[in-house]
Structures are given as C-alpha cells and as structure tokens.
Amino acid sequence: MGGSAARRSDASRSAILAAARERFATDGYERATIRAIARDAHIDPSMVMRYFGNKDGLFAAAVTLDLRMPDLSQVPRTEVGHALVGHFLTVWEENEELTAVLRVGVTNAAGAERLQGIFRDQVVPVAQRVCPDPEQVQTRAGLCAAQLMGLALTRYVVRLPPVVALGRPEILAWLGPTVQRYLTAPSP
Amino acid sequence: MGGSAARRSDASRSAILAAARERFATDGYERATIRAIARDAHIDPSMVMRYFGNKDGLFAAAVTLDLRMPDLSQVPRTEVGHALVGHFLTVWEENEELTAVLRVGVTNAAGAERLQGIFRDQVVPVAQRVCPDPEQVQTRAGLCAAQLMGLALTRYVVRLPPVVALGRPEILAWLGPTVQRYLTAPSP
DNA sequence: AGCGTTGGTCAACGCTTGTTGGCAAGCGTA
DNA sequence: TACGCTTGCCAACAAGCGTTGACCAACGCT
Numbered sequence: 001m002g003g004s005a006a007r008r009s010d011a012s013r014s015a016i017l018a019a020a021r022e023r024f025a026t027d028g029y030e031r032a033t034i035r036a037i038a039r040d041a042h043i044d045p046s047m048v049m050r051y052f053g054n055k056d057g058l059f060a061a062a063v064t065l066d067l068r069m070p071d072l073s074q075v076p077r078t079e080v081g082h083a084l085v086g087h088f089l090t091v092w093e094e095n096e097e098l099t100a101v102l103r104v105g106v107t108n109a110a111g112a113e114r115l116q117g118i119f120r121d122q123v124v125p126v127a128q129r130v131c132p133d134p135e136q137v138q139t140r141a142g143l144c145a146a147q148l149m150g151l152a153l154t155r156y157v158v159r160l161p162p163v164v165a166l167g168r169p170e171i172l173a174w175l176g177p178t179v180q181r182y183l184t185a186p187s188p
Numbered sequence: 189m190g191g192s193a194a195r196r197s198d199a200s201r202s203a204i205l206a207a208a209r210e211r212f213a214t215d216g217y218e219r220a221t222i223r224a225i226a227r228d229a230h231i232d233p234s235m236v237m238r239y240f241g242n243k244d245g246l247f248a249a250a251v252t253l254d255l256r257m258p259d260l261s262q263v264p265r266t267e268v269g270h271a272l273v274g275h276f277l278t279v280w281e282e283n284e285e286l287t288a289v290l291r292v293g294v295t296n297a298a299g300a301e302r303l304q305g306i307f308r309d310q311v312v313p314v315a316q317r318v319c320p321d322p323e324q325v326q327t328r329a330g331l332c333a334a335q336l337m338g339l340a341l342t343r344y345v346v347r348l349p350p351v352v353a354l355g356r357p358e359i360l361a362w363l364g365p366t367v368q369r370y371l372t373a374p375s376p
Numbered sequence: 377a378g379c380g381t382t383g384g385t386c387a388a389c390g391c392t393t394g395t396t397g398g399c400a401a402g403c404g405t406a
Numbered sequence: 407t408a409c410g411c412t413t414g415c416c417a418a419c420a421a422g423c424g425t426t427g428a429c430c431a432a433c434g435c436t
Contacts, residue, residue, distance in 0.1 A: 008403080009413060028295040030218035034394065044415050049395060106294040106345055107216045115346050142342065142350030143362055149346075150338015154330065157294055158303050158337075162330030173376035174331055178366050188361035196433080197383060222424065232385055237425060 009051070015041040016048055020062035025100035029059065029108040056110065063100050065118055067091060069126045080130050081180025085172055088148050092156060099156055102149070119145055131183055143182040147175060197239075203229040204236055208250035213288035217247065217296045244298065251288050253306055255279060257314045268318050269368025273360055276336050280344060287344050290337070307333055318371055331370040335363060 007013075019040035023032035034055055038045040052058040068091065075083045092098050101118070104111035119141070127141035128134075151171070154163040166174075195201075207228035211220035222243055226233040240246040256279065263271045280286050289306070292299035307329070315329035316322075339359070342351040354362075 007412085012413080028218075030216075031295070033392080035392085045394085046396075046416085047414065050413090055394065103294055106291055106341070107219070112346050116348060119348055138350040139354065139358075142348050142354070145348060146338040146342045146351055147335055147366070148338070149341055150334040150336070153294070153337055153341055154334045158300050160304060160307055160330050160333060162326040163334055166327065166330070170327075174370065177376075178335075178369075181366075182362065188365075195382085200383080221422080223422080233424085234386085234426075235384065238383090243424065 012041070012043055012047065013051055016043065016051065016058075017062045020058055021097055021100060024059065024063060024104055025096040028103040028106075029111060034058070059104065059110075063097050063104070063114075065097055065101050065114075067118065067122045069122055071129070072126055073129045077130070077184065078180070080183055081178065082172055082176035084144065084179050084183075085148070085175045086168075088152075089168060089171060092152055098152065102152060102157060127183065136187060140182050144179050147178055147182065151175060200229070200231055200235065201239055204231065204239065204246075205250045208246055209285055209288060212247060212251060212292060213284040216291040216294075217299060222246070247292065247298075251285050251292070251302075253285055253289050253302075255306065255310045257310055259317070260314055261317045265318070265372065266368070268371055269366065270360055270364035272332065272367050272371075273336070273363045274356075276340075277356055277359060280340055286340065290340060290345060315371065324375060328370050332367050335366055335370065339363060 016037065019037045020032070023037050023040065026032075027036075034048050035045050037058070038048050041048075048058060052061050068087075070083065070087055072080050072083065101111065101114060105115035106112075123145060124138060124141045127144065128137050131137050131140050151163070154160045155166070204225065207225045208220070211225050211228065214220075215224075222236050223233050225246070226236050236246060240249050258271065258275055260268050260271065289299065289302060293303035294300075311333060312326060312329045315332065316325050319325050319328050339351070342348045343354070
C-alpha cells in the first residue's frame, strides 16, 4: 500500500500529468477535456479516470504549485521589491503551471480557492518576514499580489502588446519600486 | 428596416441581454450556456438564436464595454493617478460587464482580443492626453492596465480576502501614487 | 375577412462531454 | 502451468451542449 515501489504505469501517469498541465495552461478548465489530455498522452481516456478518479482529481494532481519563494530576510531591505518582482518573472517564464492555475482560478470556483491557498500559504508568510506588523502584512501582501498577478494577466494571458513588449529590466525598474512601497513604505 | 421603431420583442431582447450579462460575468464563456441564459430570461433557447445568431453573437451584443473614461486633461496633473483609480473603482462596482469581459478574456481567444481592443481604443487615448510622449504612452498605459486589472482580478474574481477587505479610500491611497508614477514619472 | 409578418413554443438533430464496466494481454509468483 | 494483479483498450452510457426547423398564435394591414 505504501506505494514506494516503482509501478509499471509510472510512465503513463507522468505522461498524463504533463499533458494535463499543458492543456489546463492553454485552454483553461472547461475546454481542457479529458479526452484531449488522454490523446496527448497517447492513452485511453478511461485510464485517466482510473488513475485520478475524476477531472477534479486530475487537476489537483497535475497542478501543484510551488512558488519557491526566496527568503527575503537575506535581501537588503531596500531591494526586496526588486528581488520579488525578479523572482516572480523567473518563475512565471519557466513554469507553465502558473498560467494554468491563473486561467483555472478565473473560471473555476475550486481554482479560485487554490489561488487563495497559494496566496495564504506561500505569499503571506514571506511578506511577514519583511513587514512584521501583523496588522498590515495581509494588506501589503494583497497589494503585491494585485500588482504581480496583474502583470501576469496582461503579459501572459491577455497579452496586451505593450506589456508583452516590455523587457525584464524595464519591468524590474517600473514594478520593483511599486512592490517595494507596498511592502515597506509607511501606511498612507 | 431602419429599426428605429420599437418592436414588440424589445422586452424579450433586453431580458436575454441582461441574463446573458449576468451569466457571462459569473460563469465565464463556456459555462454560461444558452439554455441557462434563456431559462433566466423565461424564454425559449431558440429565441436566443433567432435574435443573436449564435453564442458569439450573443456575447458580442451583451457585452459592449464602455469604460466612460474621464477627460484627464481637466484634472490637475498631480492627481491623475488618484482620479483614474477612483474612476475604475466606480465603474467596476456598478457594472458587472467588466467582470464578464475579464472572465471571458482569460478563457476565450475572442475575449482576449476584445480586452486588447478596449485597451487600445479607450485606455491608450486617455493616457495620451496626460503623457504626450508617443514613444512611451503605450508602455505607461500598459503598466496602468496591469495594476488596475490586477486589482480587479484579485478583488472581484479571485477574491483574495485582504484585497476584498480594502475600502475605497485605502485603495485610492495605495494605488493612486502607483498609477500616478506610471503615467507621469520620468522613465526609470 | 384574408393576408403576411412577427413573437414564441416544441421537439429533435448531431455532437461532445465526463464517466463506467467489461474484456483482453502482460507480468510475477507459486 | 495456473493464478491473481496490473495495465490497457473498447464500447457504451446518460447528460448536456449549440443549433435547426416545423408549427402555432397574435398582430397590423388592406
């Protein structure tokens, strides 16, 4: 029962998960059909059901999001904004699961809850390190999330041309001070 | 043919459009079914087809988005950020079509194009009034869009609790200076 | 009265969806 | 060889989808 032993089906499982990640990222929850995912993985749709129960289970298994948040207490206090924007930019561009969870979070109630969980468990704790006032850390983290998710939305999902055209240094120069202010400036 | 005369079916038409707006806003494009919209409007699904051709036509007719952008050249130059954030906040809260177009813009390719069109035709021209450098106006408008759509996304769609909890004055105080900087500060 | 136009209902079409159960082939062990 | 478990494919199900066309009732006109 432990499941530590390698099963013969592990190749199929991971093929399904990879295909699911890609489909969810590009199509969103509703249009990412089990049949299409199975076709991408060169396997029968019924196998997807047997391995993951149902479509919700597949989504839960495929999209497990780790932002790999850095330890901001190691960064000079005047550069946390710059560091945070840079980290998000890197993670977004090398990890399509973020687009998946954002797309699904907008269409699906369960997806929205997952986004809330990521915010609560991964973003807020990091903000707590740099802004110790427990009264304000939630608000400040929320403001950062609004700015960073807005960037992701306009750049990777909606693809507003001017935002797509921005280079990494320009984004850092524009958004770094904003996030810095949201995290460390005195409350207005 | 002109269509100026009031038709007997106008009540049904507008009932369908109202129901469609609400469904698209809460469910997104795929899950907002014609059958559900027709049920809400107390009418037969086939009438929706007759009036609007197909689902795309219904969406186009239901979600016509006018941001009613203010003339920022009338506002003191140091307060355009504050004014813009306040305007967006007002429009978002009294108009569910914005949530609809955002939700659909994330899932549907046609919806994304519509968002790009709104940005191009309604947001950029206003930014042009306050930031006359034609080289930068696109970029600056894009940055504002990223911040404002990020707010809308986290507040009205994903509903991150700390962002939902923010009051209007706090949002103005936090985001006003950001948008102000994106519009008027010297390029970093 | 008779007419065409309009507003509306009903039943069905073809298709896709998530999901299920049965059955065949491969494997390790006894 | 025979057994039991795993892996996989196939065919089918019920439900829902967008969409279509036939049919009916009410209206406005001449």
